[in-house]
Amino acid sequence: MVKCIPFGPGEINCALTLLCQMIGNLAALTVCLQEVMTAPYEDAPGVNKDHMNSFVKNVIYSKIIAGMCVTMIFGNTYYAWMAYRMMQKEKTTNVCTLPYGINTPAAFAFVFSVVAKAAQEGASQGMGMEEGVLYAWKVGCVANVVSGLIATMCGFAGPLIVKVAPAGSLMVALAGLGFTYLGIGQIISCFDVGHLGLLPLGVALAGFFGEVRTSPLPAAVAVMLVGSLTGWLSFEGWPEGENPTGGTPEAVQEAMQGFSFYMPQMLSPAAYAQIPEVAANNLAVILPVAFVGAVNTLVSTYSAHSAGDMFSIRECLIVDGLTTVVAGLFGSPFGTCVYCGHPQFKNQGGKIYYSFLNCILFCFLAATGMFAAANAVLPPWATAPIILFIGLSINQDAFNIIHNRHIPAAIIGLFPSTADWIMSIDSGVKEKKPGLAALSYGALLVCVIWTSMGIHVIDRRFMQAGIWAIVGAVLAAPGLIHQEKADLSFKNYMGGPEQPFGLSACAFQVGYASLALLFFLLKIPQHYGSSRVPAEIKDKEEDAEVEAEEMAQRANERSSSRIISHFFDNAAVEPDTQHSDSDSAATSDLEDGTCGPEAHAALLNISWA
Numbered sequence: 001m002v003k004c005i006p007f008g009p010g011e012i013n014c015a016l017t018l019l020c021q022m023i024g025n026l027a028a029l030t031v032c033l034q035e036v037m038t039a040p041y042e043d044a045p046g047v048n049k050d051h052m053n054s055f056v057k058n059v060i061y062s063k064i065i066a067g068m069c070v071t072m073i074f075g076n077t078y079y080a081w082m083a084y085r086m087m088q089k090e091k092t093t094n095v096c097t098l099p100y101g102i103n104t105p106a107a108f109a110f111v112f113s114v115v116a117k118a119a120q121e122g123a124s125q126g127m128g129m130e131e132g133v134l135y136a137w138k139v140g141c142v143a144n145v146v147s148g149l150i151a152t153m154c155g156f157a158g159p160l161i162v163k164v165a166p167a168g169s170l171m172v173a174l175a176g177l178g179f180t181y182l183g184i185g186q187i188i189s190c191f192d193v194g195h196l197g198l199l200p201l202g203v204a205l206a207g208f209f210g211e212v213r214t215s216p217l218p219a220a221v222a223v224m225l226v227g228s229l230t231g232w233l234s235f236e237g238w239p240e241g242e243n244p245t246g247g248t249p250e251a252v253q254e255a256m257q258g259f260s261f262y263m264p265q266m267l268s269p270a271a272y273a274q275i276p277e278v279a280a281n282n283l284a285v286i287l288p289v290a291f292v293g294a295v296n297t298l299v300s301t302y303s304a305h306s307a308g309d310m311f312s313i314r315e316c317l318i319v320d321g322l323t324t325v326v327a328g329l330f331g332s333p334f335g336t337c338v339y340c341g342h343p344q345f346k347n348q349g350g351k352i353y354y355s356f357l358n359c360i361l362f363c364f365l366a367a368t369g370m371f372a373a374a375n376a377v378l379p380p381w382a383t384a385p386i387i388l389f390i391g392l393s394i395n396q397d398a399f400n401i402i403h404n405r406h407i408p409a410a411i412i413g414l415f416p417s418t419a420d421w422i423m424s425i426d427s428g429v430k431e432k433k434p435g436l437a438a439l440s441y442g443a444l445l446v447c448v449i450w451t452s453m454g455i456h457v458i459d460r461r462f463m464q465a466g467i468w469a470i471v472g473a474v475l476a477a478p479g480l481i482h483q484e485k486a487d488l489s490f491k492n493y494m495g496g497p498e499q500p501f502g503l504s505a506c507a508f509q510v511g512y513a514s515l516a517l518l519f520f521l522l523k524i525p526q527h528y529g530s531s532r533v534p535a536e537i538k539d540k541e542e543d544a545e546v547e548a549e550e551m552a553q554r555a556n557e558r559s560s561s562r563i564i565s566h567f568f569d570n571a572a573v574e575p576d577t578q579h580s581d582s583d584s585a586a587t588s589d590l591e592d593g594t595c596g597p598e599a600h601a602a603l604l605n606i607s608w609a
Helices: 009-041 049-090 104-124 129-163 169-191 194-208 219-233 249-256 275-306 313-329 342-347 353-368 370-377 380-401 404-425 434-440 443-458 462-476 505-527 544-557 580-592 598-607
Strands: 100-102 336-338
Touching: 009 049, 009 100, 009 104, 009 129, 009 219, 009 353, 009 370, 009 380, 049 100, 049 129, 049 313, 049 336, 049 353, 049 370, 104 129, 104 169, 104 275, 104 380, 104 404, 104 443, 129 275, 129 313, 169 194, 169 275, 169 380, 169 404, 169 443, 194 219, 194 380, 219 380, 249 370, 275 313, 275 336, 275 342, 275 443, 313 336, 353 370, 380 404, 404 434, 404 443, 434 443, 443 462, 462 505
Parallel strands: none
Antiparallel strands: 100 336
């Protein structure tokens, strides 16, 4: 029986590494939250912008980030207990706790696809600024609770969840967000101030793609430092105007006044009454995000198996779902998950203590409001390149793991999120291009449906393509996709006075049903060997658990994405060697068509962003 667990310097190194990643995540997320919560009221009459910014910051730091403390304590403690149990079982201290933190892709998806839309809805319904911001926050939290519950139920399925959709379709859904909200939307911030914003963008390009070493500083810290220096040395402050919120001693002093003690609080009981409505209106976002998070945890846990720590797959999946529920209950719309990199943490000497150290430091910064100082010190163009390259990394990973023949389906999968982003920046486009609006509603779910359907059609698996078309018809009927709001009562099923039949739920259901019929009819001549309909392209069928194990193995054999592997890296490496093996392996995989399972392994890389 293990009685004493040794403490080594590797615990401190692992704790600080994980903390830096969490700080980078939150710095980017808070900027995005501030933007989407204030955007609907920027030009509203009678709204004092200084008061609005102050109120939104208070919601972010006193409610959202403070609420993360509870789930951080719960998650880190539970995973440390899992490691301790394994130590006792194996009678060894050579066990490393699973790294744990914010599920970054899911968090960005909720910020732009749930919180942003709720804020716009509140403003359109005539809510005041404070009421609308609080409404958007509560909707985000309730959606997070629902997402966590779905992820928890996925946990009981275990490895079977990798069979939910074709490899890569979930990844492409997030790639659409990476291309638009995290990509185009962020690079615009750099071009808003050409004399200041292009330099940090170039540093990010050199560090993340050019693999220029920034030791001893991590690449992300170097980008933020350069961006901050250009902002402070301009002596202009930001944003431009009479009352800058950052870049001046007065702004920093005001931010430091937020130093206090914020006690996490549970959502009011009234918020729980919104669960059915929020779930119905946001199911198109919640479902893909929940499945992506579950797959990410699955493969991350299998990567720990490769290092000799045989944690229970189902237990980890269920716990990650529950920690996300806890985050939502205590006021945070950010989900949580197990991170990739367990083998690396174990090699650095991490065991149990690093998890507690990271948790203590995070909770101190969160509960005291010290994260607020980041926005006063860092200008938008200092964090925008980091968010941009997170988005690029999602796209890079998605297209790296897609078979060459499936690329057309993946590109189609980017269209719904692109339409959704256009809708978010031009409120008048709905009347000008109603088809664009229909494409944007339920963007993530529409992406999964069309990417999956496209992959099966390209592989001439018409039966499976028809099944996905039926899924589209089922979801279109109550307006979960292609409609501005779900209509479970079917009152507007055939359209309405202001909606022609062609844009109604019924029209899209008919459309998807006709697609299903087409694919099923094509299966008939194919079955009888007609030369007009070629035979299926068949990949090797594998057991779900074997497939999941292969995902983890491939993730460990290859280096991480070029962007993410350098994101917080500051270790010395030999030049010209760190990617040669992985690049050749990637080329080999593309040639022999075995890269499909990497779709879910790629999710691991994103979680580190």
